[in-house]
Amino acid sequence: MGEEWDGKSVITARNLCKMYGPHLALDDVNLEIPPGAVGILGPNGAGKSTLFKCLLGLITTTSGEGTVLGYDIRTEGDKIRSRIGYMPEYDALDPDLSAIDQVRYAGELLGMNPAHATRRAHEVLEYVGLKDQRYRKIETYSTGMKQAAKLACALVHDPDVLxxxxxxxGLDQRAREFMLQTLRRTVSEGNRSVLMSSHVMDDVQEVCDRIVMIHNGRIVVQRRIEDLARQIEREIEISVWGGASRMQQELESRGFVVRRLGRVLRVDRADDNTTRNILEAAVSADVQVRQMQEYEPDLEDIFLLIMERLGAEVRSTSDLMTAAHTGGDRDE
Ligand SMILES: Nc1ncnc2c1ncn2[C@@H]1O[C@H](COP(=O)(O)OP(=O)(O)OP(=O)(O)O)[C@@H](O)[C@H]1O
Ligand SMILES: [Mg+2]
Incomplete structure (x- = not known):
């Protein structure tokens, strides 16, 4: 561990900026990540992979500073990489190798002696569910098996942080479940810290207790998932028959913030009188309220709400896969 490490923050970043030519990919990033599982969520091009590469010391930062386990990301990348397992987004496997050779090789590259690397390769391949296929060439692997093999490579040296x-x-439902379960186990039984990125809130929710949302290279949210819901104002959801737009106008003229989804209106809950005010508005607008309930936002809603406020055109987290870039383009 770095000499200065206090054991509290696994990762810190202060005013971290990364430019690719003229394009600002990380914009004044500040992070304070304690041990545990953290999900990094953001649309395509948000800067997730860039952030990881900076933290691993794989690319140089333009300005600002950061530490991982107390090591300086600018000068101690080699020490960081020896204590961190990294599963990159691209396919980093050699198709000609068997999984066992690939993982052993990854261990040796990280400085493990051959006997130790071999022993660990068997262990981690079993851990990621590839015990029976470990002697097969990677070129015969499915996408799910390749992802599992990448995870095995990242775990071979028994890192403190993944x-x-x-x-x-690219994983189907079964492979996805297994991957998330393995990551969860790594945190809960292995007592390791995990930092994972995803487009999908559901994935993050299954593994992580904290979330970092990133948008156009800026950190927009950084907190415990359980605190996130509390931060969002409650809404009251009503369904009306006929006159939904009349009802919306009436509510807005009374100063309420209204979101309309067809027949369903969601009204910001201003205070204890909101319910009564809604009923009065219904009388004025001459519409019938069929249903009224306090609306509990789930994480997906919260994420969408935050992105909406930021002006990102995103309708669901799966949309993030295709969301329009607002940042610069990759060198293509
Ligand atoms: N090597 C590079 N050269 C130039 N620009 C780059 C380079 N790598 C990334 N970028 C740009 O930096 C921004 C952030 O990219 P990054 O890959 O970190 O995003 P991401 O959040 O990981 O996206 P995705 O969800 O698509 O993986 C994007 O606008 C991207 O086009
Ligand atoms: Mg990426």
Whole structure:
């Protein structure tokens, strides 16, 4: 561990900026990440992979500073990489190798002696569910098996922190479940810290207790998931028959913030009188309220709400896969 490490923050970043030519990919990033599982969520091009590469010391930062386990990301990348397992988003496997050779090789590259690397390769391949297929060439692997093999490579040296860039990418439901369960186990039984990125709130929710949302290279939210719901104002959801737009106008003229989804209106709950005010508005607008309930936002809603406020055109987290870039383009 770094000499200065206090054991509290696994990762810190202060005013971290990264430019690719003229394009600002990380914009004044400040982070304070304690041990545990953290999900990094953001649309395509938000800067998730760039952030990981900066933290691993794989690319140089333009300005600002950061630490991982107390090590300086600018000068101690080699020490960081020896204590961190990194599962990159791209396919980093050699198709000609068997999984066992690939993982052993990854261990040796990280400085393990051959006997130790071999022993660990068997262990981690079993851990990620590839015990029976470990002697097969990677070129015969499915996408799910390749992702599992990448995870095995990242775990071979028994790292304190695991950084996974979109670990569920391309996985079907079963493989996805297994991947998320393995990551969860790594945190709960292995007592390791995990930092994972995803487009999908559901993935993050299954593994992580904290979330970092990133948008156009800026950190927009950084907090415990359980606190996130509390931060969002409650809404009251009503369904009306006929005159939904009349009702919306009436409510808005009374100063309420209204979101309309067809027949369903969601009204910001201003105070204890909101319910009564809604009923009065219904009388004035001459519409019938069929249903009224306090609306409990789930994480997906919260995420969408936050993105809406930021002006990102995103309708669901799966949309993030195709969301329009607002940042610069990759060198293509
Ligand atoms: N090597 C590079 N050269 C130039 N621009 C780059 C480079 N790598 C990334 N970028 C740009 O930096 C921004 C952030 O990219 P990054 O890959 O970190 O995003 P991401 O959040 O990981 O996206 P995705 O969800 O698509 O993986 C994007 O606008 C991207 O086009
Ligand atoms: Mg990425």
């Amino acid at each position: 950084i996974c860039d979109e670990p569920t990418n």
